[in-house]
Amino acid sequence: MKFLRLAPLVGMIFLAHGAIGAEAVAPAAGVLGTAAATATATAAAAAAAAAKVPNSGLDLSAFESKVRAQDDLFRAANGAWLNTASIPADKSAYGAFEQLADKSDAQVRAIIEALSAKPQKEGSTEQKIAAFYSSYLDLAAIDKAGLAPAQARLDSIAAIKSKADLAQWLGGAQGVSNLPVNLYVMADLKQPTINRALAMQGGLGLPDRDYYLKADAKLAQVRKAYLSYLITLAKLSGEAAPDQVAAQVLALETRIAKLHWSNVANRDPVKTYNPMTPAQLAKKAPGLDWSAFLKAGQLDGIDRLSVTQPSAIIGLAALVNTVPLAQWQQYLKLRVLDENARVLPQAFREAHFALHGAALTGAKEPLPRWQQGINDVNQALGEALGQVYVAEHFPPAYKARMQELVANLMAAYRDSIDGLSWMTPATKAAAREKLSKYMVKIGYPDTWRDYSGLDVRAGDAFGNSARSAAFEYQRIAQRAGKPVDRTEWGMTPQTVNAYYNPTLNEIVFPAAILQPPFFDMAADDAVNYGAIGAVIGHEISHGFDDEGSQFDGDGALRNWWTPADRKAFDAIGAKLVAQYSKYEPLPGKQLNGKLTLGENIADLSGLQIAYKAYQRSLNGEPAVVLDGIGGEQRFFLGWAQAWRYKARDEKALQLLTTDPHSPPSFRTNGAAINNDGFHQAFGTKEGDAMFKPSEQRIRIW
Structure with a gap:
């Protein structure tokens, strides 16, 4: 998706938010389409405990027994959930991102209520947070004020x-x-x-x-x-x-x-x-x-x-x-x-x-x-809340593990650039140089924003909203003509999302997305690489999508391509436009392949790079079998479950009209169908709905 804060577009992973189901069951034969699927979850769990290996990280209860991954990876991994889950009345869509966002909001609510439970120093950031939130919740006062x-x-x-x-x-x-x-x-x-x-x-x-x-x-x-x-x-x-x-x-x-x-x-x-x-x-x-x-x-x-x-x-x-x-x-x-x-x-x-x-x-x-109030306080005083959020919910070990994952993804990307058949050496060298200059931000900013100049008044919900917006605009306007602050973040730590910024050539992963189903410290690496690894790869790839590839390693809009290489790249992109333009999310309404091209490139490339990085992480050793499922299959099932999602038709129409992302089911299958690893892992063959001959698969990075 794209990050639009009255500013030019910045690549993001998604528009919405989420978490994962609970009860483990035996993987259904339809999901895997292999003899390995007959192993029971109980036996797998016992073996895992004996060997002291991590859990698979998959929600086995979500699998659809009547659907094979070779025919529909998204539904095979999520079908049971899709059949039984209902969209909450206060939501227009629901899935992994939304569930995780609800969790983040509940955590922030607990922080604010703890601040509100005791007197705070007048004018302090803590007092401003409590006053902003309580004023927003005081509907009686709002109604009385007219x-x-x-x-x-x-x-x-x-x-x-x-x-x-x-x-x-x-x-x-x-x-x-x-x-x-x-x-x-x-x-x-x-x-x-x-x-x-x-x-x-x-x-x-x-x-x-x-x-x-x-x-x-x-x-x-x-x-x-x-x-x-x-x-x-x-x-x-x-x-x-x-x-x-x-x-x-x-x-x-x-x-x-x-x-x-x-x-x-x-x-x-x-x-x-x-x-x-x-x-x-x-x-x-x-x-x-x-x-x-x-x-x-x-x-x-x-x-x-x-x-x-x-x-x-x-x-x-x-x-x-x-x-x-x-x-x-x-x-x-x-x-x-x-x-x-x-x-x-x-x-x-x-x-x-x-x-x-x-x-x-x-x-x-x-x-x-209360949740509307959390959204507003996050907009007004987000980094102040984020500082407490990180202290309570983002242990240093999470950041260290993420740094390891990012390093493996970057190495895999370098290898992938080296192996490109369609790019000449000169452009490859420029691509490697750009990759070497990526700035990586994980969890939270090193320097926190100062809110001392923000005027928050108890009982003034309208005024607080207007003054906070004006305060933020003033902060932005004051930087005109001044050097860019490369330490600044465009999202708060409690935001369930991630983004790439082409002018800073940076990838940014807030703390809140670094939780299951995207990232699980207790899980085996296969699902972590399929979920958060593909998210990392997605954001790295935005620097090399049809938009980001027009910026160099220093963030300048500059053509660093030879004409022949650019022509070859555009030709591959045209194939991706054609693939996604055939998808029909709503009856009679097809995807706009040109609008979604950048995100589709990032999904395709991110999944491919994450798979290569997962293979690198094995150091030549075979992946363990967990829950009766091999590592390569767990990787792609983890990718699919990270995109678990269902939407009301009205929301689907809105996103189809405005959103540069494809709907999650098409993101899942559209990238996987072009991935050699997917076809190898599930042994696809002619006649399978997701089979695609090797020579027809779209490979970019």
Whole structure:
């Protein structure tokens, strides 16, 4: 997936979260399709205990007895779970990531409740965490306050009297609202040691431009629900003609959506890198008072910035100039109410869930209020919480074991580069150089973020949310023109995810993902390599996917390929696009192979590298048999169980429209079917659903 924090895309392992089942049973013959499957779990467990070997790490109760791995690896490993597990009412999807995220949230909740149970020094970080959380949970106070906490922001919108005022308001709301033009600061793509400002498209209330523009029955239903939601917001805020206001806001957002670049277009770092001076931008995109906008956005005096989607920004600036102020005021008012609905009275919260929960994701009820609060505190004071989380839940031995795994994966990647048949020596040398410069971050940052300047007030949920967002934006804006801090993390330790950042050429693995089913200190290495090893390999591979491969070892956007090698690489990628474009996650709706190409490359390459690393870890010795299953088979079953997942149709449609990852079942089988080790481990043959002749298998790294 991609990491989008109003910033260019950064590779991540997934969008969601998870854990593993419990009760062990004998592996079903259908799963393995071999005589080894007849061994009982009891005998295997006894043998393991006698030999003092680790457990397999597999959830045997999830196996589907009627499905062979040779026909469907994902269902063979997870079928029983898929048949019996239900998606919780407060979830739109459920699987390994979601289960593990729930566990992380519960651990963070215990930390916060422990802080709240005793008096904390006024102004201390501990006091801020407790006050932020308790204010968010105090629904009685939120309901009693009504719209009063939001009134100052609403009044500031009503006070807009000119286009210059509008530009100033849009600049001043950066970081607090999702606006038609958003500002951010990050490493310059071609000078990655220096932070530069960015201007990017935004401003939509629905997840993507396609929700406004596609002639699709399901998306049309969502548009209808969105219009109803906007009408409700207008009514609740006292608009005299709510239907008219809502219709005008939807019409304006549709005009904005028509200007937006597609998700596929946004994947091209060359086309999205467009540096210019503020004066040049003002000349190219008249209509928005860029001087007032940048000054209010705390970027006054910058020498240049990069415009991520030039045609969209030009069009959006023109809209600022041509759309009547009254319509912009209506739009901004409803945007503020939508974005803050969860800290507004009950009627706003219920309307917000009806759209963002039920209509968009299919969830039956909201997340528990405590869990919503955890999400908000993590956004506001995440590293402060993370410091305690790591001390309680991430022993030093975990980091040491992960460092060992990463070292083996990196070595396997070097070997793989050396063995490439389609790449010339010059490009191989550049690839090895890039790999040698990878920075690896495991568990938690070495330097923790300072929250002393954040103003948190007891009983002010709305204000705390707004001030924390403004505080974070100020931190980001202040780094414009300054050297990049290579120690900074883009995720908190308690986040169940991982990512690759091309401008820092780094792979990052927060502590929370380093738990079963991804990483189990007590488990045999086969499943660890199939799960967390493939995650590590996935993130390493993002540096060599169709996007990441355009950055060099120092993080600069620079072509280090020979023309022939690039052509060969693109040709292999085209085969992967064709493979995944045939998959149909929902009836009549196929995957977008171009949108998911980067993640599919990372899955394919990550699995291949992890398998090679697992073989290296055996040091020439045969893998032990655990739970009646050989090591090579456990590796691929571990890979499949890490992607255990089921989603409601509404959520599946949203991800199909917006997510650069393929759905987990296709990630599992789509990578495995091209892996020589999978075919060897399970002895696939012609007639098996997952058989693919060796000469047709797609191999990249």
